């Protein structure tokens with residue numbers, strides 16, 4: 001298994017180009033199943049999760065071509081079996097995103113239940129209940145969700161919890177349903193908006209994406225389209241924290257500052273100078289120690305759970321004591337235990353972490369447990385004294401494109417050890 005070696009202590013300086021958003025690319029690729037004609041998707045990030053989604057489409061008999069610039073063309077007309085097998089779903093929970101599109105377009109879907117994961121239980125009951133309310137017959141058999149429907153019917157769905165992929169699955173299913181669907185308490189994440197715009201480009205009738213009420217008027221078919229995935233706000237935030245934690249200056253290019261309001265506010269609270277342009281963000285923390293910042297994760301537009309671990313890393317070396325409250329996933333603190341191995345002072349009480357900033361972390365071998373946890377360990381490694389070794393970095397390859405090259409380009413000493 002590959003490892004990362006990082007020599008800490010170098011302030012990062014320079015520009016980094018942000019890739020397309022993983023969590024927009026995945027639902028958009030699943031959404032191509034809805035079209036009756038070929039669809040081209042650009043700015044797709046080169047990531048393990050994207051490869052898994054493409055493999056999943058391929059296993060169903062769908063024709064997928066990928067060029068060297070990661071322009072992906074999908075023709076779902078060749079679909080032969082509407083199945084998402086356990087062996088793929090267990091490696092990527094986002095495979096559940098094919099459930100709604102398969103059912104709406106082909107009238108059937110057999111999708112493995114994802115099961116538990118490293119950050120929490122993560123059930124899919126809201127996805128299933130929403131499709132049932134739209135007229136689907138659903139049985140859970142042998143670990144699979146077996147869903148059947150002639151044509152889904154529009155319905156008014158009040159989602160129990162704000163769920164990102166749940167909103168996306170139901171919104172996709174509703175595009176081809178008979179009549180109007182109203183999603184109340186919908187997720188407002190920018191990735192939901194990107195998916196809605198993609199679906200609209202194929203002829204879907206959707207209003208309200210980006211608010212908590214999305215209205216979808218079903219149409220008989222969706223046509224082909226060309227679409228570009230939006231920039232990754234979490235990758236952006238991670239590189240901004242890399243600039244801040246190392247006391248450096250970093251400019252993220254090709255990004256969307258308006259998707260990062262809560263994150264940028266926290267970086268300013270930590271003492272960073274933040275300047276934004278139309279598609280770039282500049283952070284400057286030269287000559288300063290970050291100040292501790294309290295935070296509480298919540299659905300968009302509040303502070304994202306996917307940036308919690310990175311800010312925990314920042315707080316480990318900040319001046320003061322901070323409290324981090326994780327409200328989305330019940331077990332998303334594994335990185336805290338690893339950071340303690342680097343000398344961080346962290347106390348955990350249920351879903352709250354209390355972090356007392358120390359002047360310096362020391363290198364140690366650590367283990368990545370999930371995607372954002374790995375990112376936080378890389379950030380901690382960038383400032384720890386000595387050489388930090390991070391194991392199980394396959395997690396990081398799921399969501400960060402070319403992380404060693406991008407960080408090296410900013411002056412970090414980071415090396416992948418292929419094993």
Ligand code: EPU
Pocket residue numbers: 023026094120121122123124125126127128161162163164165166191304305306328329330371372399
């Ligand atoms: N939930 C339910 N029932 C459901 C669905 C969700 O109880 O049917 C609960 C979950 O257990 C959780 C909460 O609702 O407590 C919110 O989870 P959500 O469904 O929004 O998460 P998700 O859609 O599975 C997406 C991202 C995650 C990100 C979360 C929260 C994708 C592919 N994944 O997951 O991204 O953390 O939203 O913003 O979009 C990551 O990129 O590292 C990652 C984990």
